[in-house]
Every structure is written in C-alpha cells, then in structure tokens.
Ligand code: NAD
C-alpha cells in the first residue's frame with residue numbers, strides 16, 4: 615500500500631513510518647516541525663537526541679535500502695495538503711499531525727485557540743482533500759481515550775446502543791474530555807463521522823491511550839533513527855516521566871490522590887495497531903472506532919511500579935493536582951477490536967521499565983530540572 619503519515623517527524627509518527635516501511639509498504643511523511651518549535655518555546659528538548667528529518671530518512675535508506683519521501687508543510691495550508699495528496703496518491707492517510715499536549719492547550723487563551731485551530735482545521739483540510747481528490751482513501755486518524763473522560767459506566771468502542779423511552783438507536787458514545795486539547799479530538803471525531811455519512815468516506819478513529827516506551831525494532835537499529843522521549847511537565851507522558859524522574863533521583867510527581875486511571879500501551883503496540891488498521895481498512899461510509907490501549911493503571915500504581923523496579927531508592931510526592939479530573943472513579947473499557955485483528959500486546963513488565971533506565975542514564979545531562987514540575991493549572995484562566 616501507499617501510505618502518507620501526517621506528523622511523521624513526531625514521537626509516534628516517525629516509528630510508525632519506519633514500521634510500515636519495514637513491513638513492505640510505500641511510505642511518505644508530512645510534517646511542519648511544529649513539535650520542534652514547541653520545544654524552543656518551552657525551553658525543553660527530547661531527553662534522547664533526535665536527528666533532523668532529512669538525516670533520519672537518509673539513515674533509514676542506509677539501514678534498510680528503503681526511501682521515505684518527506685513533504686515539509688502545514689496542514690493548515692490547504693493548497694499544500696491537496697498538492698501532496700495529488701502527488702503521492704496514497705491508499706491510506708494516517709493522521710498524527712496535531713498539537714497533542716493537554717497542558718500546552720491549557721496554558722492560556724492563545725494556546726487553547728492555537729490548539730483547536732491547528733487540530734480541527736488541519737483535520738478538515740485533510741478530510742476535504744480526501745473527499746475531493748479520492749474518496750477511496752482510508753483515513754486512519756489518531757483520537758484519544760481521553761475523549762470519553764471517566765464516565766460512571768462501561769466505555770464501549772466508539773458507539774453505544776441506546777434504548778430511550780422505548781425506542782432504540784446506535785449513537786456515538788458520550789464524550790466528556792478533560793482539556794481543550796482532548797476536546798479537539800472530540801470535534802475531529804464528529805467531523806469525520808459526518809464525512810463518512812455525507813461523502814461516504816472510509817475512516818478509522820483510533821482512540822489511543824497514554825503511550826510509554828522509546829524504542830521499536832526499527833528505531834533501535836541506528837541512533838540516528840531514535841524517536842523523541844519527553845520528560846517535561848507539558849509534553850512528557852506519565853509513565854515515561856516517572857521512569858525519567860526515578861533515574862534522575864527526583865521524586866515521582868503523582869498529581870492529587872493518584873487514583874485517576876488511564877488506558878495505556880507500549881509504543882511497539884502503537885506501531886503494530888497502525889499496521890493492523892491500515893491493512894484492514896474500514897468500508898466506504900464506515901466510521902470505525904477502536905480503543906487503542908492494552909491495559910489500565912492508576913497513576914499511583916504506575917508510580918509504585920516504577921519505584922519497586924528502580925534499583926535505587928525512589929520518593930513518591932503527592933502534589934496538589936494542577937488539572938481538573940476525577941481522582942477516584944469507575945473505569946472499564948472495551949478494547950477488543952484490535953485484538954480481533956491480531957494484536958499481540960506487549961503488557962507492561964519490569965523488563966520494559968528496566969530497559970528505559972540506561973537510556974535516561976546516558977542522556978541525563980540534557981535535562982532541564984526546572985521543566986520537571988507542573989506549572990500549567992487548569993482551574994485558573996491565567997497561568998504563570
Ligand atoms: P508529536 O507532537 O510528537 O507528533 C505530532 C507531529 O505532528 C509533530 O511532529 C508536529 O510537528 C506535527 N504537526 C503538528 N501540527 C501540524 C500541522 N499543522 N501540520 C503538519 N504537521 C503538524 O505527538 P505524538 O506523541 O507522536 O502523537 C501523535 C498523535 O497521536 C497525536 O495526534 C496525539 O494526539 C495522538 N496520541 C498520542 C499519545 C501519546 O501518548 N503520545 C496518546 C494518544 C494519542
């Protein structure tokens with residue numbers, strides 16, 4: 615298949631492009647380097663050094679003999695999006711290219727507006743390009759488990775069979791997201807489902823949980839192929855941060871009581887889920903949803919697991935929660951769709967956690983300790 619990976623310079627987009635290329639697909643990547651600019655803005659950087667996109671694709675050519683053409687441009691530029699889709703003629707478009715940090719979207723009005731504009735309009739441009747150029751293209755869109763929030767009922771896989779006042783219908787599962795970022799994914803899901811109805815688009819919405827890990831079979835073949843590893847309180851995700859904090863000898867930062875529970879998955883499962891979704895496309899007119907997660911953990915459980923696994927002593931701090939979220943709640947998610955397609959999950963193990971400690975050890979001189987503690991607060995409209 616010919617696959618266009620939007621956001622192919624990012625944490626997940628780059629390893630996904632490599633995995634699909636390695637599996638024999640023709641892959642091209644699109645990115646506007648927005649993620650590298652947020653680093654400059656926040657005075658942060660990936661813990662593991664990452665190469666420029668040109669160096670990455672040249673290294674992949676050297677290691678595998680395979681080409682990954684790169685298109686540099688912004689999804690907000692509709693002419694650019696149309697040009698790339700016409701020129702590359704993909705069978706599938708995987709869309710990772712959004713501003714993805716909840717805290718970044720909650721910094722202030724400007725960051726909330728940027729996030730919503732970037733994500734919602736970029737996605738609309740991609741939808742229109744598909745509808746007008748070739749509606750056969752399968753859109754595989756990264757959504758998030760956080761679209762659902764933490765309802766007091768079981769979370770179904772995208773859709774809910776409902777009976778109300780004696781009548782039945784199948785509706786999108788109710789959404790209660792927890793940040794202006796997570797809301798963009800809800801808006802995208804609604805826009806895509808509408809596109810499937812009116813244009814007969816074929817789409818898969820992958821409601822992905824929090825990803826952990828840093829290496830895949832392909833990125834570990836050469837240091838120039840490494841993907842990013844974020845530790846800061848804005849872009850670093852919870853398990854990656856706990857591992858890094860432990861190895862730096864810093865306290866693990868549990869927000870609030872730590873009872874908040876999230877669906878999680880290993881980065882090696884992310885790239886495999888993408889392959890499964892791409893190779894088994896949705897039908898024309900179908901809005902297919904998979905809950906892309908393999909296990910659930912509370913934040914407290916994750917902190918305790920990291921503390922037990924680290925060979926030295928580790929302190930766990932329970933900080934005042936900077937976010938607005940339930941800290942004790944029911945959480946039961948259906949996630950069978952990808953398993954039925956053949957996913958064999960890498961469940962969280964001591965070995966995975968242990969394998970991350972030397973990566974931190976090698977790169978700890980790159981850490982700016984000031985970026986470890988959370989500064990963005992949800993409740994206040996004015997943050998420092
Ligand atoms: P990332 O920020 O590392 O990668 C996103 C990439 O998209 C970046 O390289 C960025 O430069 C690019 N981009 C952003 N806006 C763009 C635009 N307008 N035009 C072109 N390129 C643009 O993020 P990631 O962690 O790789 O996440 C990828 C996707 O997966 C996101 O949509 C995110 O919401 C979703 N997701 C991530 C996680 C996670 O734990 N990392 C979990 C669930 C869902």
Ligand code: USQ
Nearest residue numbers: 714715716758759760822823824851852867868869874913
């Ligand atoms: N948390 C802590 N301490 C920390 C960091 C986080 O207790 O140091 C807690 C948060 O309060 C939250 C949970 O851990 O309850 C997860 O936070 P996170 O920053 O790891 O993840 P989140 O903000 O939800 O966002 C990440 C990705 C986002 C993706 C989402 C998947 O950045 O792109 O959409 O995970 S999900 O959570 O399923 O919506």
